[in-house]
Amino acid sequence: MTFDLKIDEPHPEHRADGLAQGVLEQDNDRPDGWLKVAGTATYAAEEQADDMLHGFLVRAPKIGAVSCPNVDDVRAMEGVRSVLRDPRMIRNAAQGTANEAPAQGVDRAAYVGQPVALVVAESFEQARHAAQALVVSVEEEDKPVQPDAVEPEKPEDKSTELGDLDRAMSEAAFTVDAVYTTPSMVSAAMEPHAATAHWDGETLTLRGSLQMLKFNRNELADSVGLDPKHVRVLAPYVGGGFGSKLGISADCVAAALAAMELKQPVRVVQHRRNVFEVNTRRSETRQHIRLAADTEGRLTGLGHEALVSNLPEEEFSEPVIQGSHFAYAASNRTLGMKVARIHRSAAGSVRAPGESVGVTAFEVAMDELAQAAGVDPVNLRLRNIPEKDPESGKPFSSHRLEAALRQGADAFGWSHRHAAPRQQREGEWWIGTGMAAAFRVNMVIEAEARISLTRDGATVMSDMTDIGTGSYAIFGQIAAELLGLPLDRIDAQLGDTRFPPGSGSGGSFGAASTGTAVWLAGMEIRKQIADRLGCSEAELTLKDGKATYANKRASLRDLLSDEPITGHGHVEPGEAAEKVRQATFGAHFAEVAVSDVTGEVCVRRMLGSFAAGRILNPRTATSQCHGGMTWGIGMALTEELTHDRRDGHAVNRDLAGYHLPVNADVPPLEVHFVEELDDWAGPMQAKGIGELGICGAGASILNAVYNACGARVRDMPATPDRVLAALPS
Amino acid sequence: MKTSFTVNGSPFSIDLDPRVTLLDALRDHLNLTGSKKGCDHGQCGACTVLVDGRRINACLSLAVMHDGDEITTVEGLSEDGRSPLQSAFVRHDGMQCGYCTPGQLCSATAVFREIAEGWPSHVSETLDGPYALTREELAERMSGNICRCSCYPGINAAILETAEEDAGYAEAAE
Known part of the structure; x- marks a missing residue:
């Protein structure tokens, strides 16, 4: 049997909040981390x-x-x-x-x-x-x-x-x-x-x-x-x-x-x-x-x-x-x-x-408008939040940009900022701050997963990959939450086409797509356990390997025979995508120092405030945001693949010529999550977080460069030569 | 060419094509695939191993140059893969994809020793130690190990916490 779900309607019931194990949304280690630090994960x-x-x-x-x-x-x-x-x-x-x-x-x-x-x-x-x-x-x-x-x-x-x-x-x-x-x-x-x-x-x-x-x-x-x-x-x-x-x-x-x-x-x-x-x-x-x-x-x-x-x-x-x-x-x-x-x-x-470069350029333009109109950049964004999709007229499934902007601005200390450029100087360095909004479309794609529950624990299976995103961690948490098992009784097996076809990793859709398939597979198992106890799935409590209904209580070991119970989940995008506009929102804030002598830009701190529905594991989600923000540093300041104008070949095709941010380029990064449950995102109300962090991140840095020294750089990356050329004379 | 060296405490004597790098010898000939090949160019640091306690890019060194050397790879950092540093990396999510992680761990292990021995870095204010493992010193000293997932906040937190909580760690690394 399979639990199928086509996402046509919102899921206002928030079942995850009523489950008993208490591991979803918790700050847990990624289980594959132990293999990675030991050098035994095989690539x-x-x-x-x-x-x-x-x-x-x-x-x-x-x-x-x-x-x-x-x-x-x-x-x-x-x-x-x-x-x-x-x-x-x-x-x-x-x-x-x-x-x-x-x-x-x-x-x-x-x-x-x-x-x-x-x-x-x-x-x-x-x-x-x-x-x-x-x-x-x-x-x-x-x-x-x-x-x-x-x-x-x-x-x-x-x-x-x-x-x-x-x-x-x-x-x-x-x-x-x-x-x-x-x-x-x-x-x-x-x-x-x-x-x-x-x-x-x-x-x-x-x-x-x-x-x-x-x-x-x-x-x-x-x-x-x-x-x-x-x-x-x-x-x-x-x-x-x-x-x-x-x-x-x-x-x-x-x-x-x-x-x-x-x-x-x-x-x-x-x-x-x-x-x-x-x-x-x-x-x-x-x-x-x-x-x-x-x-x-x-x-x-x-x-x-x-x-x-x-x-x-x-x-x-x-x-x-x-x-x-x-x-x-x-x-x-x-x-x-x-x-x-x-x-x-x-x-x-x-x-x-799309948004990585599109939102970044657009948010620089918004900063230029803020400057021209004499409006605070945060307020400018707040004044232009649409009530519904400005082109189709569809309602938003959930829209937390305002909260992301306000919470981010508060945490960053935005109110202490000098509105005009070139107001703060430390030796050769101009200091300034900038911000940008973040936008990213949210998607679900078809995915399947299977869970097999035995007396020893549960195995989650899907051909879904974990490319560093935390799939192993969150699938383990979802299964543990639904089945009422400690995390160490869950084994996630991924990355093999012999397993049910997941979504694959891309477009930030992994957690909400394959994660939902894992959720559905867990629900199917809950249903079977409830049948054995003679209750409905909703009346069943599963916690620490025990099943409880009214005054009946049994251990999962006793309820299970030698045959494992399996659940198979299958999720597909449905009419939700037609009915509502769904996206993730956020706000980036950055402080930079710009050398008046060399044009070098040093990022001193960055803060991101993000709304992406239910955050399944704040630790792995934070790491994804760190990644996006750091890519924003690269996009704003160093990353450029140069093509020869004669034959188009990539001139700097190695890591010495193509400059990724290294440890010393990256300042302390602060990540905040805005509370949000997006009912249109499926039964977990969770959206994707892997890409939101890069969308607009570079713009907050470029806008900070302008605020610091008055150099408006419109051609990325803002290398020292470009910053020097754009400095007001 | 016959070459003998010690890897993670075990002696090996192997006959190698002289073109084989230390990295490929470890990965392909000794099946120690913990050390990673990210660029084969000395540009990413994923292949960092310790040779007689000092960190090198194993991809930039031929295996036959290491006759008699003592080599430590990520597999040799602890018996159970759960040293204080390794555990701190997991706790602080100092990795995502994990491909740069062995190099980060070996590099960090060498940094503890470099600090203990008073080696200056580009950001040290003087050439004469002693030096404290500040965030700035650490970021500079770890900048030869690229992490494209950009786990630098977790990596730095893990290394600094280990240095702080386990004062004997620097000595233990020697």
Whole structure:
């Protein structure tokens, strides 16, 4: 049997509050933490086999028709078992939820860095050496690589035109009309994409570093030409993803093809420099933002038009304006997207696609309006909170922006701020503070999970992944809460396509999607226990391994036979998505110091205040927010993937050239959660938290830079040269 | 090439291709996969191990250069994986994906010793110790270990708490 739930209606009953175990919403250790500190959590490239072969990917150095003139010489090199030039190898990682093979082929490189061969040898060192010896000749083709070099596509379904923005601008008391740019960025998860493939003549087993296994299995099967039922994918521990591992990656397909050809296990680990180009980047954006406001700063018009890019044949385009559709009220609205088809590496989802860069630029524009109108930036946001979705007119499922703004401002000490820039100085350093609102759409996607309850405890099973997000922790808590068991009696087993298909990790939907499936599976077990006790599920109390109903009391051990009780949960998005606008909201506050001499920016402290429904585990949720806020530091100050203007190649494709925030770049971070139960989010009233923390975080820093020294930087990142150039003379 | 060294107290003698890095020797030849390969370039710190008590990037060092050395990896930091530092990392959620964690732990272990031995850092005010393990000193000394999940608040809290609560830890690390 399965407990199915289609989320069509709100869930006002708040069952989680009436359960007895008391572990949900508690600040618990992540159970996988113990394996991670001991070094015993096994990632994709850590499976050992005596006959393991090693593959090394070879990249195209130019765009055009590819040939490998010395392939026979390389095949004869010591230890080399194969030089794979298989047309089934994939051009770049699949997009999230693609569910089919991405563009394939090795004869024509669509971008610099495309994998065009896999050299397989008996040792890693032999494979790497032979891969470096393989000559890749490219008959160069002249392809556009700059977003401005082509006439962009203008997808009509991605534009909104309401009222008359031009007129609103001309009649407004205050306006902002500016262009903001963000560069290409990358996920740069710490674990490089890696795969270990086994082929037994019938079944392909692939251990990968992947986020969404039910889709990845189909993508892999489609790529190599197998029936998905003959493909098993495992990813019990994933060393970070942030979107770059949503779709099947080049290492997986190449490893699978090599294993099938050579009938031996093959491991392929992407070199860090390949990771930067073979997997999807966040598109660069150019955003034209217009704001029209009355004398009190109330928006009468709002424009957000963005240009992004991607390779031909990629359906994804960075949804820059996603947050602007619902963030602020304004009756005259022009929103639109343009997509330039160019030959940089493929663009795809990177943590909070859309709002990460869209909200960030928009919130800088809002700061410019606050300055122009002489309105406090927090008050400006408060004055423009819409009562309902400003475009569709749908009600919000729950809207806690005001609380996030007020609570954040109080905790930060916002009222002590100097409204005008350049008011506080310590030696060469200008000191200032800034803020931004945070917005992120909330989603649920189809997910299943199973729980098996035995006398010893319960096992939760799903192909859901934990990419550092805390899936193991919260699924354990949900199951323990429903079944009335201590946490150490729950074992969560994830990351194997032999288990029921979860949502996968992406789009902040893991907790509310697969988490709800776990909840439903637990409910089905509660129902069966209640039947045995002769009561309804709602009358049943389960706590510490004991079942209680009225004056009946029994231990779960006694109620269970040798047969386990299983529950299977299945959740699907339903009409809720049509009936209400659902999102998560927050507010960022930052204090910075800016050197008047060098233009260097140091972030001194950051505070985030977030509303994301019920917080299932405050500790893991806080860590996710720390992550988002720190990505905001990177976006504001250091992260930029630079493309060569001639051939589009990624110039700084390693961690020495692409600057992630390191420990010393990150000040104390404070995270507050706003109390919220969103009844439309399902039976737990919980929404996603993984991406909200990045949305707008960078804007609070850029706005603080302006408040500190008067430099308004509209081209990110605000590197010292840009800050110096923007300083008032 | 025949190379002999001690890893986590156990002697090993292995015949290795001279191109094998210390990191790959540990991971692929000794099946000690706790040490991670994040970049193979010395840019991320995930491969940090202790050689004769000092931290190095194992990816930047060839295994054959370590004949006779005593190497400690994350697997050797404690018997049960629950040393005060390891436990503090779990308690303070000093990891999310966990891939940088072994490197962070080995690095932190070396930091305790560097502080105890009076090694200055870029942010030390003088070149002559002794130095206290302040937040600023710690952040500087741990900046060779990148955490993209950005668990720096938890990592720092765990290390500082361990240093504070277990004054003998620095000596024990030696």
